[in-house]
Amino acid sequence: MLTTNPFDVSDADEDKLREECGVFGIWGADTASAVVALGLHALQHRGQEAAGISSYDRNYFHSHRATGHIAGNFDEEDVIRQLPGDAACGHVRYSTTGESGLRNVQPLYAELSSGGFAVAHNGNISNAMTLRRELVSHGSIFQSTSDTETIIHLVATSAYKTLLDRFIDALKQVEGAYSLVCLTPEGMIGCRDPLGIRPLVMGKLGDAVIFASETVALDVVGADFIRQVDPGELIIVNDEGIKSHRPFPPLAPRPCIFEHVYFSRPDSIVDGQSVYSVRKQIGAELAIESPAPADLVIPVPDSGVPAAIGFAQESGIPFELGIIRSHYVGRTFIQPGDKVRHLGVKLKHNANRPLIEGKRVVLIDDSIVRGTTSTKIVDMMREAGATEVHMRVASPPTTNSCFYGVDTPEREKLLAAQMDVEHMREYIKADSLAFISIDGLYRALGEAGRNAEHPQRCDACFSGEYPTPLTDHDGLATVTQLPLLAERVK
Known part of the structure; x- marks a missing residue:
């Protein structure tokens, strides 16, 4: 006889599916970090556990990360002053992969041979632990338990010469869902997985280019919606303009249906609707x-x-x-x-x-x-x-x-x-x-x-x-054991 109810939880919030994350990035705007903070306010519903912003002032990268909401952590002028530059990206988070802790708060940042690399990720890499074990066996040292860090290590260890080719090489090794906004000295990158499971849109604020998880974030900062980033598309924005790459074979898109049911704000446009x-x-x-x-x-x-x-x-x-x-x-x-x-x-x-x-x-x-x-x-x-x-x-x-x-x-x-x-x-x-x-x-x-x-x-x-392989799940555990998987990599 059951002595406890397997469905009982102490908090009504736990009886909802919770969206994973929200991302926002801008290239070419004065006080870019302030714009990112406003955009993340509009995406707060996508993640309320932690938030972070990384900025780039053409000389150095600057980051501030904190647990809790955007409000109270990024509203103060002195915080924004510590994030100078005309390019920045940010993230709001729920911990779907990895522990709840400051070391997992995004954007994650690393110094690569090509320079600084900050990445904000919405989604989940379903073979991250398999890749992680292989990377660790070859000498990689991880600083977080987040699946996002796997992407950084794949870029860092790629044998390709250019940052773009190394980044594409990394993405071709991962499975699952991702919308990424990456900040590099060579420009800002926005991309979606080949099936477009997670959303990402592009907009413009004057001459500045924005990537965001939802159109409502564009509305809030006064930007114009340009279009969605297509499934499997990788867009690079820098001072030379906007360039689109499509490194993956075309597939029939499979965007998440629950964005329309619950995750997205009702004042957003998703997949043109x-x-x-x-x-x-x-x-x-x-x-x-x-x-x-x-x-x-x-x-x-x-x-x-x-x-x-x-x-x-x-x-x-x-x-x-x-x-x-x-x-x-x-x-x-x-x-x-x-x-x-x-x-x-x-x-x-x-x-x-x-x-x-x-x-x-x-x-x-x-x-x-x-x-x-x-x-x-x-x-x-x-x-x-x-x-x-x-x-x-x-x-x-x-x-x-x-x-x-x-x-x-x-x-x-x-x-x-x-x-x-x-x-x-x-x-x-x-x-x-x-x-x-x-x-x-x-x-x-x-x-x-x-x-x-x-x-x-x-x-x-x-x-x-x-719609994709579930390498970590199929290789290590049943569905009921899945929550233990993140613990195995700590």
């Missing part, structure tokens, strides 16, 4: 596929709001803010005791009781991971007097872990990997539960449905079909 509009359409598709007998449509804030609007518009059921979220609470700090821990949930979410009492409600959320938050939200609705509580989810069941840079629980802690929908409904104590189908999700993105033989996007968290 408004994230907000796609999320509304997901809600509309969900209402068509799985209508609910309800009086109110209530989003689980904040990520469920656009889908709930689409569900309400399609179904004709009124949309209401039946759950109010506090934006002034960080990670729940209360630990001891189940009763007190449960009360801690209300620091972030509280039911709008006068609205809910006596009503049938349908809750709209972006996903169910462990199910603990869903359980508490359903309980909250019943305590507020709801007569029926229905749950509709704006993504298919999350049945598989992500190996491309998303902080995903091991498979045994994913509720949908252990239960069918009916048992999940019983677990969260809802009157009904339904998820959008994977074809419905693709329809919301403007596709006729999912191409089973050639999927248009990376949807491995739902389908289990991974």
Whole structure:
């Protein structure tokens, strides 16, 4: 008999898939580091554990890295003054690979034979530990446990002559997902993996060129969106201009589908589509596929709001803010005791009781991971007097872990990997539960449905079909052992 709940966590934040990182770089701007700090503010949702900025003033590289948010670490003028130059790159981070510590905070920097090299990485190298063992056996000395450092060592040890050729040689040895912004004396490099799993866009601020994870970061700094960096494309920006290289054989792109479901800000444009509009359409598709007998449509804030609007518009059921979220609470700090821990949930979410009492409600959320938050939200609705509580989810069941840079629980802690929908409904104590189908999700993105033989996007968290080899995982462990892998390289 189980004495502990494998899906239980002490913090509601842990019941969400967390995006891996955000990157931002600019070449050719006065006070470049200040622009980067503003851009990273707009990307804070992609990583809230740590942040860093590296700048280049044509003589020296300068870096400042810190744990916590951009605000408070990069708002002070004296910090920006310590990062001079007209070129800079930055990073916000969650620790999907490697320990949580300052030595893993990016951009990572090294002095190579060609000069300084700073790299900010969004994604995950799925053969990093295999490469790392080989590099260490040949004398490389690692300073971090981050997979990103593997790229630096591959560049440093490449037999090619030019920095560009050495960098391409390094990328041809790695597997997995990456969007990189690199700062070198020869220019700034922006590139994506051949499948384009992780996003990267290019913009201009006057004559300065910007790379960023999302278009919203361009908006915030007043830059114009130029285009996305294509899958497998490598762009070099320097004083001579902009030059594109395509060193990889062309492949059918597989961008991450969850960018549209949850990761990207709703005011961003991803793959040429408004994230907000796609999320509304997901809600509309969900209402068509799985209508609910309800009086109110209530989003689980904040990520469920656009889908709930689409569900309400399609179904004709009124949309209401039946759950109010506090934006002034960080990670729940209360630990001891189940009763007190449960009360801690209300620091972030509280039911709008006068609205809910006596009503049938349908809750709209972006996903169910462990199910603990869903359980508490359903309980909250019943305590507020709801007569029926229905749950509709704006993504298919999350049945598989992500190996491309998303902080995903091991498979045994994913509720949908252990239960069918009916048992999940019983677990969260809802009157009904339904998820959008994977074809419905693709329809919301403007596709006729999912191409089973050639999927248009990376949807491995739902389908289990991974678009790249998983060398480290397949060679060393099962999915349930994966969190131990980072420890093995410490």
